Amino acid sequence: MGRYVIRRLFQMVPVFIGTTFLIFVMVYALGDPVAGLFGDRAPDPATAALLREEFDLDKPLWQQYLLYLGKIFTGDFGTAFNGRPVTELMATAFPVTVRLMLVALVIEMVAGILLGVVSGLRRGRGVDTSVLLLTLLVISVPTFVTGATLQFLLGVKWPLVNPAVSAEAPLGELLLPGLVLALVSLAYIARLTRTSVAENARADYVRTAVSKGLPRRRVVTHHLLRNSLIPVVTFLGTDIGSLMAGALVTERIFNIQGVGYQLYQGVLRQNSPTVVGFVTILVLVFLTANLLVDLLYAVLDPRIRYA
Amino acid sequence: MRTATRVTGAVAVVVTLAVVTAACSSGATGSGGSEVVRASWGDPQHPLEPANTNEVQGGKVLDMIFRGLKRYDPRTGKAVDAVAESIETEDQRNFTVTLRKGWEFSDGTPVTAESFVDAWNYGALVTNNQVNSYFFQYIEGYDDVHPEEEGAEPTARTMSGLKVKDDRTFTVRLNQKFSQWPQTLGYNAYAPLPKAFFEDREAWLRKPVGNGPYKIDSYARGQSMTLSRNENYSGEDKARNEGVELKVYTDSNTAYTDLQAGNLDVADDIPASQLKNAERDLNGRYVNQPAGILQTLSFPLYREEWQGERARKVRQGISMAIDRQRITERIYHGTRIPATDLTSPVLGPDGGYAEGLCGRTCAYAPERARRLIEEGGGLPGGSITLTSNVDTGSHRQWLDAVCNSVNNVLDDNDACRVRPVGTFADYRRDIAAKEMKGMFRAGWQMDYPLIQNFLQPLYYTDASSNDSGYSSEEFDELVDRANAADGPEAVGIFREAQKIVLQDLPAIPLWYQNGTAGYSDRVKGVRLNAFSVPVFTDIEVA
């Protein structure tokens, strides 16, 4: 197990280099960002050239990339076009995004698994149909609409929460945004759990457990659920990515300047230090999450072994 | 068992948290002090230097913490003296500037002639990378500090046209006659800078110091800024409130919701579609007033198919095929006004705004539109595209509406097609490279309320924002004459020049854009200036 983990940690190095390079090339492919800095005016060539020099945009791609990598190792992630160092952007964006992600993750885990187990055990009944309807609803009504509506109802109509999240973003203020963010994933988890539970409910070990005379609750939580969780855990692992990088809409509605927002701004303004810096950290997060998921497989299913 | 307890535990935690926050948040309604105005803001796109700020959000702050030689009266839009006691000239080219006594920066240092000259030289010097350098282009010696060619080194660090006479006097020599030049000096780029800026720019940027009606107390970049009344302010427009708290919103809809929830006092730039609700939501507490912004559709006159008399007829026809009245009503709910000239109502008739100057060309007339386009040989290649970036400014809707209008008039659903471009940078790059093929969006937000600013930068041969590549000797000559003429006479000549542009129609005027803002019942006296920025000094907290 230990060696497996170490090997996985070493694999992060090529992924780190691959990702930074790929993203770097992609932002580069978008073209010269300097034209956008002058508003509705033709850029003045002299200033434009100096700006290109300041951001190393006048050099060939490979040189830009090497310069960038070199700077990263001294802790310098470059600056955004508004003069803010990317490290400063990361320091404000990541903590709030991670908190939001965790809130959403807890919500979708608890509610999703609960709904999934119940509807899996009672296929075709009320709860099951409700989960199906919820799924259809969250998929066809955009997050923006559900988010803005909930914000209006809970923030203005019956003032229970502040519509906008403050800069400190305490956990309490993140509950509503977290719920909005979790909705779509919640549907996935409920349906995944439902399928898994329904499938495993007929497995031999469940029958054995029941025939042993174990209480039903213990059968469900200990035998049925534990073995049904692998697809759910896999999904949660992949979902961390979309909850962090793809929270743009939720972040906008609730005025959170998180990772999604900064990434979007970085892409639209074609600022490679911002984009590459943020994506690199994100990929490291994904790698860790995936490692945890793989280790969880072994916990949930003792037959799975890592050497 | 373990899983079950854990699940129950988590549910309990979530529920408890929900109850606790609900209880907490309903009590707190933001940190607005007794007489502090809480207002919405957007993250400035450039460092907050006067000559490096070319968008509204940065301008909002500069307007509060700086006063230049002139300022623009928020009601009339006229330039009135601020720090300047007088700006005199006899030949429209050499100006003597005298400052008023007693002005100070909020750090206690005096505002002197040097504060201006140093700031202007800093803004003009090419190596300082200031995006608004071109504001100093009329001052003699600008070419030495800011050579035009890429990569050229500046041959001087200061402009030869600027001379400090004494603490309160300096002279300016322009490189051409420009009678209205003193009226441009209300723009933020011309603000004075304190010594502290030149000593430690980085520190200054973290907490800018100016000479305006407010001073910055704290600044959390990307999040908020608190400003308080500058008690040492020497200008006439002293703040009528104790301070302003600016809060960054990434979406104007959220600011609007926060305003409704009572967490905000002033939210500017209300989304047009919300304006219908604003009446009900805010009990009529919103303003919708003209700003110096004009939307036009430009044509690539550098392409052969858009040159010549026949193409001009086609452009006229397209202009007549656009139902401006209906689009401004149905899509913008009255926050845009159909344009009938190439300036803006904020200039006022004296300033050169000429209602109806465009005449029949800007009026919706399907029959004539069809005929003109037919006479002009039809649309080049049978159909045209309408290009714009779509990442900012919710342009998508009106683009579709304009194309639909043209298509309906020509009874051909393929006549006009929207061609969106992903990013603003991309869009500007295509324009700069002269790669436009059909019509494209051209928005113009004035730098200063002068008719000159609506014409010269846009239509003068090779001017900085002449995106259509328009060139007319007659127009250029009139502009030169107007710049050499005095006051009202200049305005008259500019109007003549504008007639030529409307005749040749390199760009079709679409509509004048209004500024919008909503406000809470805590405040009164909310209005916007001609740059669609709230006049914070006039706001009173009840």
Add this chain to the structure above:
Amino acid sequence: MPESPLRSPSEEPPALGGASVAPAPDGIGIGPVEDLPAVGRPGRRAHARPRGRRRTRGLWSDAWHDLCRNPVFGISALLILFLLVVSVWPGLIASRDPLSCDLGRALDGPAPGHWFGFDAQGCDVYTRTVHGARASVAVAVCATLGTALVGGVLGGLAGFFEGWADGVLSRITDIFFGIPMVLGGLVFLAMVKAEGIWPVVWVIVALGWPQAARIARGSVITVRQNDFVQAARALGAGSTRMLVRHVLPNAVAPVIVVTTIALGTYVALEATLSFLGIGLQPPTVSWGVAISDASSGMQFRNAPHILLYPAAALSVTVLAFIMLGDAVRDALDPKMR
């Protein structure tokens, strides 16, 4: 999944009907418990057994046989057929031109002849919804098939072979996972200048496969540990045979669940891309664009109908495919037989 209400009573023999061949799981299983039987209520599966399945039929034809007898499958197939017909010949049920719009009627509610009202540009919502089916269904279905195939194959191989193959494939997946959608979309569609739905499908597949791959990998890893796979391996079954006959049918369920839901989200994704000016462009009409138009600038607050109808159409489509997915999954599950 409201399958039991859809099933006709005659097709649902008593739960213990199949007991003669195989002990019905619910009978023995969790019998006494009042609500668990629903899980095991074998319904359609139970009757497959006594009807004397011929031994010669393989797993896949078994599945097909099962599928055809499943009313859920029938209903979803009918729905999908309807969607396809509408996509190909929208003129059959909507005779107006989706591009003729009258701004004067923008956001107006239902009127005679225009029962769904008008959108923000004054176009007929009914006509736009019907004509929007083509692009939306095509993008969603192609993108879903693409992600499921690419992701399923790569993820499945990674999970099946372990070791360095898993390492390499999984790390490539990680890199692709990191590409932000907006960036990927902008770059991809800037390079591919083609028009129509294909560039959009490619983008979605290129950015969407990593998720399917992860799910497939996790699923295969679990199945691989099962006794029957180990037994097959011990009996000397080749890799291909084991994959196709033993692992694949048992590992496919989570992939089906995730991709059928993803199908709906791809319609929204397509709208996001269009919003950035890089997806489907007018005159192509689609539900995604209609839905995102309705939400931009809170339009839905004043005119909920412009959101309601395209969203409902999308719901029905997703419902049809979720039902199809469920039926296929059930058919492939040997335990249910």
